[in-house]
Amino acid sequence: MFNLSFLSFYLLLTSVEVASGxxxxxxxxxxxxxxxxxxxxxxxSPPGELIPRPEVGNPPTISTDVxxxxxxxxxxxxxxxxxxxxxxxxxxxxxxxxxTVSNSSTLNIPIPGEASYRQPSPPVGDIPHAYSFLxxxxxESFSIPEQFNDVLQxxxxxxxxxxxxxxxxxxxxxxxxxxxxxxxxxxxxxTTFPAPRPxxxxxxxxNATSSVLSFPxxxxxxxxxxxxxxWAGVGTAIIAGVAAFAL
Ligand SMILES: *[C@@H]1O[C@H](CO)[C@@H](O)[C@H](O)[C@H]1NC(C)=O
Ligand SMILES: *[C@@H]1O[C@H](CO)[C@@H](O)[C@H](O)[C@H]1NC(C)=O
Ligand SMILES: *[C@@H]1O[C@H](CO)[C@@H](O)[C@H](O)[C@H]1NC(C)=O
Ligand SMILES: *[C@@H]1O[C@H](CO)[C@@H](O)[C@H](O)[C@H]1NC(C)=O
Ligand SMILES: *[C@@H]1O[C@H](CO)[C@@H](O)[C@H](O)[C@H]1NC(C)=O
Ligand SMILES: *[C@@H]1O[C@H](CO)[C@@H](O)[C@H](O)[C@H]1NC(C)=O
Ligand SMILES: *[C@@H]1O[C@H](CO)[C@@H](O)[C@H](O)[C@H]1NC(C)=O
Numbered sequence: 001m002f003n004l005s006f007l008s009f010y011l012l013l014t015s016v017e018v019a020s021g022x023x024x025x026x027x028x029x030x031x032x033x034x035x036x037x038x039x040x041x042x043x044x045s046p047p048g049e050l051i052p053r054p055e056v057g058n059p060p061t062i063s064t065d066v067x068x069x070x071x072x073x074x075x076x077x078x079x080x081x082x083x084x085x086x087x088x089x090x091x092x093x094x095x096x097x098x099x100t101v102s103n104s105s106t107l108n109i110p111i112p113g114e115a116s117y118r119q120p121s122p123p124v125g126d127i128p129h130a131y132s133f134l135x136x137x138x139x140e141s142f143s144i145p146e147q148f149n150d151v152l153q154x155x156x157x158x159x160x161x162x163x164x165x166x167x168x169x170x171x172x173x174x175x176x177x178x179x180x181x182x183x184x185x186x187x188x189x190x191t192t193f194p195a196p197r198p199x200x201x202x203x204x205x206x207n208a209t210s211s212v213l214s215f216p217x218x219x220x221x222x223x224x225x226x227x228x229x230x231w232a233g234v235g236t237a238i239i240a241g242v243a244a245f246a247l
Contacts, residue, residue, distance in 0.1 A: 022047045023175040024080055024130035026199045028161045035133050035174035036063045036105075050128055050179045051120075059094065059117040063105040064135065064174045072138040073099035074169065075109060078160055079120065081129040081197065088197050092151060092158035093118045093131060097138055107135075114144055115152045120180040126193050128181035134160075134172040142167065 023030040025048075037044040039051060039060045062075070077094035096113030122129040144152070145166050151158050163169075 022177065023132040023134060023172070024048070024177045026197060027078075027080055027130070027132050027177075029134065029164065029172055029175075031134070031172040031175040033064065033174040035135050035176040036065070037133050037176045037178065038062070039178075044176055044178055047176050048130065048179055050181065053120060053122075053180050053182055056120050056178070056180060059109070060133075062107045062109065062133070062135075064101070064107075065105050071140075072097065072142075073101070073107070073173075074136040074138045074142065074167075075099050075107065075113075076134045076136070076160070076163075077117070077131055078134070078158060079122075079129050079131050081122070081127065082156060083123065083126065083194050084156065086194050088194055089156065090158045090160060092155045093120065095144075095152065097142055097144075099135070099138070115155065118155065120178075122180055122182050123193070124182050124184070126181070127196050128179040130177050130179050132177040133175060135174045136164075136169045136172050139168050 022034045034047065037060045039055050039058075042049075042051070042055065044051070044060075075094065075096045076092070079091040079093055081088050082091045083089075092115050094113065094117045095115035096109050098110050100108045102108060120129065120131055147166065148163065
């Protein structure tokens with residue numbers, strides 16, 4: 001088990017890395033510890049597992065055995081691949097403070113929270129969207145400044161870096177992410193999606209035989225277990241017939 005000072009020291013050592021840890025590759029923040037996220041009976045493993053959209057209708061249960069939450073926590077879920085104005089922006093799917101952990105390591109997550117859970121619903125035909133789960137230690141006098149009232153409602157154009165700076169949160173203590181894609185829905189007006197977010201592994205050939213996971217200090221992985229080729233990379237824009245309103 002880590003104690004906090006060790007963890008802080010460790011995070012300091014690894015803070016120069018862009019994409020270590022378990023949040024989505026090249027998400028602005030990540031953690032060295034994995035947050036256990038379970039949808040139904042499906043434990044998300046490896047990080048970035050592609051999950052069918054119907055399975056993410058209800059919020060997951062979340063636990064962690066690396067971190068002992070002595071006080072309270074702030075839980076956050078963010079889609080970092082939402083197409084807007086020819087680029088990819090963030091959308092807040094879930095934000096809850098006053099999270100506590102039971103001695104079975106399961107998080108007690110107040111309902112509905114400051115921003116209630118919203119089902120991943122990427123636009124039909126788009127690349128898989130990455131949804132990062134982050135657990136922060138909650139500072140003593142935590143509150144969400146009024147400047148976020150609008151984004152708590154509208155969700156889109158969230159900015160995790162700005163949020164962390166404004167609320168005084170430290171680096172997350174544990175993180176994980178899922179990916180969700182929708183290729184089966186009814187299509188609408190033809191639309192060109194923006195290219196995927198560039199990642200630090202944007203060049204190079206995916207190595208489908210490797211099952212290297214993201215680990216502290218590592219560069220972001222190209223391949224994630226079970227032979228899945230990770231979608232990192234500069235791709236040509238995906239053409240699909242749909243209005244890019246879903247999130
Ligand atoms: C978290 O996940 C890891 C790896 O899947 C597993 O070994 C561990 O028991 C899980 N811990 C909890 C508290 O669920
Ligand atoms: C996105 O585009 C819309 C319409 O062109 C514009 O009103 C809005 O300000 C833009 N938003 C950002 C964040 O650039
Ligand atoms: C978030 O805000 C920072 C600082 O203003 C900016 O550099 C970054 O591009 C923003 N990220 C997104 C996804 O809008
Ligand atoms: C969190 O808990 C504190 C203390 O119990 C309470 O004052 C505060 O209103 C709670 N925050 C939310 C968002 O419910
Ligand atoms: C875990 O919680 C249960 C119920 O609250 C309590 O009876 C038990 O003593 C606790 N165990 C530990 C190790 O704290
Ligand atoms: C895909 O998106 C469409 C439109 O939002 C929705 O009706 C459909 O149920 C989605 N498909 C899946 C498999 O979730
Ligand atoms: C793929 O990864 C394996 C294991 O790391 C390595 O031995 C092999 O040389 C790699 N292949 C390529 C084409 O990079």
